[in-house]
Amino acid sequence: xxxxxxxxxxxxxxxxxxxxxxxxxxxxxxxxxxxxxxxxxxxxxxxxxxxxxxxxxxxxxxxxxxxxxxxxxxxxxxxxxxxxxxxxxxxxxxxxxxxxxxxxxxxxxxxxxxxxxxxxxxxxxxxxxxxxxxxxxxxxxxxxxxxxxxxxxxxxxxxxxxxxxxxxxxxxxxxxxxxxxxxxxxxxxxxxxxxxxxxxxxxxxxxxxxxxxxxxxxxxxxxxxxxxxxxxxxxxxxxxxxxxxxxxxxxxxxxxxxxxxxxxxxxxxxxxxxxxxxxxxxxxxxxxxxxxxxxxxxxxxxxxxxxxxxxxxxxxxxxxxxxxxxxxxxxxxxxxxxxxxxxxxxxxxxxxxxxxxxxxxxxxxxxxxxxxxxxxxxxxxxxxxxxxxxxxxxxxxxxxxxxxxxxxxxxxxxxxxxxxxxxxxxxxxxxxxxxxxxxxxxxxxxxxxxxxxxxxxxxxxxxxx
Numbered sequence: 001x002x003x004x005x006x007x008x009x010x011x012x013x014x015x016x017x018x019x020x021x022x023x024x025x026x027x028x029x030x031x032x033x034x035x036x037x038x039x040x041x042x043x044x045x046x047x048x049x050x051x052x053x054x055x056x057x058x059x060x061x062x063x064x065x066x067x068x069x070x071x072x073x074x075x076x077x078x079x080x081x082x083x084x085x086x087x088x089x090x091x092x093x094x095x096x097x098x099x100x101x102x103x104x105x106x107x108x109x110x111x112x113x114x115x116x117x118x119x120x121x122x123x124x125x126x127x128x129x130x131x132x133x134x135x136x137x138x139x140x141x142x143x144x145x146x147x148x149x150x151x152x153x154x155x156x157x158x159x160x161x162x163x164x165x166x167x168x169x170x171x172x173x174x175x176x177x178x179x180x181x182x183x184x185x186x187x188x189x190x191x192x193x194x195x196x197x198x199x200x201x202x203x204x205x206x207x208x209x210x211x212x213x214x215x216x217x218x219x220x221x222x223x224x225x226x227x228x229x230x231x232x233x234x235x236x237x238x239x240x241x242x243x244x245x246x247x248x249x250x251x252x253x254x255x256x257x258x259x260x261x262x263x264x265x266x267x268x269x270x271x272x273x274x275x276x277x278x279x280x281x282x283x284x285x286x287x288x289x290x291x292x293x294x295x296x297x298x299x300x301x302x303x304x305x306x307x308x309x310x311x312x313x314x315x316x317x318x319x320x321x322x323x324x325x326x327x328x329x330x331x332x333x334x335x336x337x338x339x340x341x342x343x344x345x346x347x348x349x350x351x352x353x354x355x356x357x358x359x360x361x362x363x364x365x366x367x368x369x370x371x372x373x374x375x376x377x378x379x380x381x382x383x384x385x386x387x388x389x390x391x392x393x394x395x396x397x398x399x400x401x402x403x404x405x406x407x408x409x410x411x412x413x414x415x416x417x418x419x420x421x422x423x424x425x426x427x428x429x430x431x432x433x434x435x436x437x438x439x440x441x442x443x444x445x446x447x448x449x450x451x452x453x454x455x456x457x458x459x460x461x462x463x464x465x
Contacts, residue, residue: 035165036162047150048118051133054089055138058089058144084151085151086132087148089144114145118135195220211238214234322356338377355384358447383446390443391443399435433446434448
């Protein structure tokens with residue numbers, strides 16, 4: 001099955017090229033046909049004029065018989081020798097009046113009498129081939145049959161000149177066609193430029209740029225309805241996004257107060273192991289609500305990432321704040337700074353959230369008694385390494401999707417939002433997040449920020465928290 005051409009520009013260019021090629025071939029064919037027909041017609045007209053000229057010089061001699069009296073200039077033309085024009089004139093009875101050369105007259109003497117309608121003939125003499133016509137014309141001596149012909153050598157020269165002319169014309173027409181084709185392709189490309197511009201704008205529309213709309217002016221009339229339909233679809237999608245974000249934010253805010261009341265009541269209550277498990281469940285619900293609020297803020301507010309942030313300071317503060325919590329989880333936090341400030345362009349509070357989410361994720365997935373290491377590296381990188389089970393290669397593209405939970409998430413009670421929040425924060429900063437296997441097991445998550453000027457990174461020994 002033939003593969004369809006998907007590019008509109010290529011398709012239009014090929015059609016224009018096909019049209020030009022077909023038109024060129026047709027024009028050249030018609031030109032050649034007309035040129036050869038015109039050449040033959042001119043040759044016939046010239047031979048007919050010669051025949052009439054010969055008939056006009058027929059007169060009646062003193063003996064009463066027809067005779068041919070040619071002026072000296074015509075005699076010189078017809079008696080120029082081999083390769084010149086030949087003729088034969090006969091009277092109404094078929095008697096030969098005059099002929100040049102004599103052999104042609106003897107040949108024509110055996111032919112039927114000519115008619116008023118010119119008849120073409122070809123003959124071969126000792127001097128070469130000839131092409132001519134025979135016709136019956138009136139003269140002073142009555143009707144005469146005139147046969148006049150010219151050498152094929154002259155016709156060959158004429159047709160050679162004609163072919164040369166057609167060859168040159170074909171080249172000229174071909175160059176004109178190529179020029180017209182180039183202009184046509186450029187015209188198609190220029191005409192489709194608004195479509196390419198609209199496509200680039202459409203590709204830039206995402207969850208954080210839902211307010212953008214495609215321009216519907218200066219577009220081809222065939223594309224304008226599609227752009228209008230896309231803009232209306234974007235209106236509906238934006239309304240759905242807004243409603244979803246509002247619902248998430250309202251639900252999270254509505255849950256915070258009752259959860260805080262429940263948590264306070266549980267702290268004052270005394271009970272058995274069931275109460276401890278209930279407190280853990282409430283803690284997980286609190287964490288989920290906080291993550292939902294962070295997601296809602298990220299979706300609704302465009303982060304200002306223009307400030308200069310010192311990554312050592314930010315990461316150190318996160319480690320210091322979370323160290324007591326990690327110890328309560330029977331894990332340790334370590335911080336490996338650089339010997340010089342490491343600056344990055346970004347939003348300090350959002351970077352704190354990103355590092356905190358990675359630390360929380362590393363702690364809950366690490367075995368008891370192990371260490372989670374937060375490090376600052378060259379080129380504005382922040383890494384968080386754990387000693388957990390690691391991330392299978394098949395899941396590394398999915399762990400950053402919202403609400404995606406791996407096999408280990410059921411054991412630790414994750415909601416599948418922490419890593420998704422980190423990825424959204426890095427997107428807002430124009431950075432990336434990646435995950436690799438740790439050198440001693442576990443996983444290493446790396447945040448790559450845009451470096452600010454004058455950053456130098458060398459490592460200190462780890463400091464323990």
